[in-house]
Amino acid sequence: MITTLLVANRGEIACRVMRTAKAMGLTTVAVHSGIDRDARHAREADIRIDLGGAKPAESYLMIDKLIAAAKASGAQAIHPGYGFLSENADFARAIEDAGLIFLGPPASAIDAMGSKSAAKVLMEKAGVPLVPGYHGEAQDVETFRTAAEKIGYPVLLKATAGGGGKGMKVVEREADLAEALQSAQREAQSSFGDSRMLVEKYVLKPRHVEIQVFADQHGNCLYLNERDCSIQRRHQKVVEEAPAPGLSPELRRAMGAAAVKAAQAIGYVGAGTVEFLLDARGEFFFMEMNTRLQVEHPVTEAITGLDLVAWQIRVARGEQLPMTQEQVPLTGHAIEVRLYAEDPDNDFLPATGTLDLYRESASGPGRRVDSGVAEGDTVSPFYDPMLGKLIAWGEDREEARLRLLAMLDETCVGGVRTNLAFLRRVIGHRAFAAAELDTGFIPRHETELMRKPGELADDFWQLAGKLYVQTEPPKVRGDDAHSPWANRDGLRFGLPGRIGVHLQCNGESRLVRVAANSEESKPSSSAASGLTSTQAKASRQPKAIRQGKTLYLEWDGELQAITAFDPIAEVEASHQHHGGLTAPMNGSIVRVLVEPGQNVEAGATLIVLEAMKMEHSIRAAEAGVVKAVYCAEGEMISEGATLVELE
Known part of the structure; x- marks a missing residue:
């Protein structure tokens, strides 16, 4: 009997698992690293246990610590989530050896399918086409x-x-x-x-279609339809939908049957996903099997009306699957997007910082948000940068797409760069609306999907100045409320009141002079969104939110962060020398490949930086000689830190 469940993960999946577990009457236990002690998943659990450390290898990947946490909390079962140890056979065996229940497949199944190489061999013997x-x-x-x-x-x-x-x-x-x-x-x-x-x-122009399978301990196995996950960047999914557009019932049955056959061949138990490449001719090739619940499982839940985490718990209890293959529903269409802390303008590099602003879209029929953060939380360099997922369901694909667009329009994130505006452009793109999908979607439409660089318009600065002044505290000094200098109202005797404010945004700065206490200073909704008055009539309300000293203002679909600055301090800082190649994000130095005095060619890799479990190469923009190296292997560095100086 399972009464207490430990979730051996973090972020939105930990929050999502605990939500279902609590609804089923279970006590939830969250484990967290030293820097995650105030994270949302830890705050929402009934019991929290500190694993210490910061990097995954010091916390969430420590099997002994996780087993000890389960025993200390009285948990009978462990849910691995996805990522970290979710597909680690040694972890599954350690849980079983400790007399606990693993909410996943047997270790033998993870051994067979957790290794992509072993899975390829198994599929080849089963006659499934391979790349x-x-x-x-x-x-x-x-x-x-x-x-x-x-x-x-x-x-x-x-x-x-x-x-x-x-x-x-x-x-x-x-x-x-x-x-x-x-x-x-x-x-x-x-x-x-x-x-x-x-x-x-590397197959050109393939679609990525996967089959959700589920098996119990009594030999029953079925598939819960399919998902299309073709829209990806850096080999990681960005948009997922179910069912896959254009898939015939015959092809769905063929892929589903192959997936079930693979699961049964290894004695699979629980939730799993068999992934295929699908070409334009309708031929499919086995890629891999993920022996866990997937990030994109909510779209399957949306079209079936099922709770897959609840199924995992029931199967772990020894219950049979509640339906047969013929009874599996398929109703409507669902689309999910992954909201990441990353910079689409800089090759989607992960971003770190504090969520100064975080507002989710309103809930309602056909709307769902799975997130693992809240306003004020910190996005660290140690973990995957996904903030959450937005899922929309509709009677058909177009209704789901429009609903998701509305949800994206209502979402606000500030303080950290995100892919929010990029997601809006993807879902609103004519090719996506037409379901013209394959894994090359983003690079093929890059010109339209990526933000176009350029200076911010004069209209933007004028509006920013007006709003910044309007949202400033009225008192500029508190020692004498009757002083004429106590209020920042731009008072001029015999002249119109004007206020000057030095603002900066996106590396640009401007002195903006705005009228005080007049109708001129009131912004129009069309200006705030960067639209003409005709366009604005059919548009949503623009976003303009003041958070402390920062004004977040939407312009051309992007939420811009505007702050005031001291021009004298800026001039002094400009005289300091900060030459060299700088870190694009917080992270740790994996390799230093150069030394002072070394000649390097343009494009040569100088430093390898690891952030959020991925490596990023710092390359020479032009040929030169290394003048100095300011970092060492194993060192933690901050975004903007100078790493190498070239001359």
């Missing part, structure tokens, strides 16, 4: 070079024990193979504790 590739034990670069030449470039390197885009690299030519392999192996080791890789042909 050409090498899935062997040898891991030296020459073996991968020989395999890549046989397959033909481009090829895709993948971590055998991984997922979520970690330890995955596309290699376009032989000259890049060795460096890409080493980087992918380090990422895999850091994220999963296993550096083994496979290589396969």
Whole structure:
């Protein structure tokens, strides 16, 4: 009997699992790292236990600490969530050996399918079509070079024990193979504790379609329809929907039957996902099986009306699946987007900082938000940067799409760069509306999806000045309320009242003079959204929110952060020398590849930085000589810190 459940994870999945567990009358236990002690999942649990540390290897990946936490809290079962140890067979075995219940498949199933190489071999024996590739034990670069030449470039390197885009690299030519392999192996080791890789042909213009399977302890197994997860960046899903647009009932049955056959072949129990590449001819190729619940499971719940976490708990209790394959519902359409703390303008690099502003969309029929953060929380460099997911359901795909657009319009995030505006452009794009989907969607439509750089318009600065002044506290000094200088009202004898304010936004600065106490200072809704008056009539209300010293103002679909600054201090700072290549985000130094006095070519990798479980290379913008190196391997650095100076 399960009365207390420990969730061995963090973020939105931990919050989501605890919500269902509480609804079923269970006591919930949250574990957290030292820097996650005030995180939302820890705040919402009935019991919280501090694992200490900061990096995953010091906290959420410590099997002994997790088992000890379960025993100390009186938990009978552990839910692994997704990521971290969710597909770790040693973790499953340790839970079983401790006399606890693992809400996942048997360790033997994780061994069989958790390794991409082993899964490929199993599927090959079962007659499931495979993408050409090498899935062997040898891991030296020459073996991968020989395999890549046989397959033909481009090829895709993948971590055998991984997922979520970690330890995955596309290699376009032989000259890049060795460096890409080493980087992918380090990422895999850091994220999963296993550096083994496979290589396969990189299929052009494929769709990514996956089948949700579920099995109980009595030999019953079924599939809960499919999801299309084709829209991705950096090999990680951004948009998911169910059912997959354009999939015929016959193809759905064929893919579902193959997925169930794979699960039954390894004695699978619980929730799992079998992922396929689907080409334009309707042929599908096995990719991998994820032996866990997926980030995108809410769209399956939306079209079936089922709670998959509740199913996991019931199956762990020994109950049978509550329905047969013929009874599985498929109603309407659902679309989900992943809201990330990242910078789309900078190759989607993860972003860190404090959520100075965080407002979720309103709830209601066909609307759902799964999040793991709240306003004031800190986004650290140690974990995946996903803030949450927005899920919309409709009677048909277009209703779901429009509902999701409305939810995105209502969402506000400030203090950290996010992909919110980018998601709005994706869901609003004509090609997405037409369901023209494949894994190349984002690069193919990059010109329209990415924000266009350029200086902010004069109208923006004028509106920003008006709003900033209007939202300022009226008193500028509190020692003498009767002083003419106590109020910032722009008082002038015989002249119109004007107020000057120095503002900065997106690296730009401007002195803005605005009228005080007049109709001129009141903004129009059309100006706030950057729209013409005709366009504004059919648009939503613009966003203009003051948070402390920051004004968040929407302009051309982007929420801009506007602050006041001291021009004298800015001039003094400009005289200080900060030359060199700087860190694009907080993180730790993995490798330092240069030393003072070394000549480097343009494009050469100088520093390898790890942040949020992924590696990022700092490269020379032009040829030069290394004048100084300001970092060391293993060192934690902050965004903007100078790493290398070139001359």
